[in-house]
Amino acid sequence: MKLPQTREEQVWLTPVFIAEAGQEATLHEALFRLQSASREDPGCLEYTVFSDDQRPGTFVLFEGWASRGDLEAHNEENHVKEFVKEVHSLLAVPFSITPITPLTGRR
Template sequence: MAEGTINVVAKFVAKPGNEAALKTALTALVAPTQKDPGYIAYDLYESTARPGEFVLVEAWASRQLLAEHLDTPHLNGFKAKAPELLAEPMSVKLFSELPGF
C-alpha cells in the first residue's frame, strides 16, 4: 500500500523570558518551509491559556519529504538555537490520515 500524507504535530514551550524569541524563531520557519518539496501545510499556533506554548501542525506529501525538510538549513538553524529557547524538549508526533475522512 502506498504511503499517503504524513501529518506532524510539534509542541514547543519557551523558557521563561524567551517567549518572544521562540515565537520569532518559529515564525521565521514558515516562509522557507512553504518552499520545501512535499510541503502541504505548516500552521503555527500559540496557546491562548499559556503564552509561550506553541504548536506546529504540518502536512507533508510523504515521510521521505518530511525527512528531507528536517535536514534543511532553516530547520538545522532552529535546532541549534532550540536549547537556549525551550523549557523542555520539543514534542513531535507523526500521524497518518484515516481513510474515508
C-alpha cells in the first residue's frame, strides 16, 4: 500500500527567464512548447509559464513535482535538454531558479 505523499516530499520551483531584446516572441514559443511537453512528465503537479505584466519579456515558470526523483527525471527528458540548449541564445541573462516551499501552520 502506497502512503499519501506529504507536502514536504514535493518540490516546487519558480524559474525566471528574461528575453534578450527582440527575442521575446521566440522565447515565448519555446517556453510554451516546454510547458506543453513537461505537463505530460510523470510526477508533474503543476507546470505553468506566466508572462510578467510589469516587465515585458520576462517569464516566470511555476512548477511542482511529486518528488525530487520526478524533478530529476524531468530534467533528463529530451524536451528539457533541448530547451536548455536553445534558450541560452534567447536570454538577456542566465535564467534563475528559486526553490519555494508552501507555508504550513507550523514553523
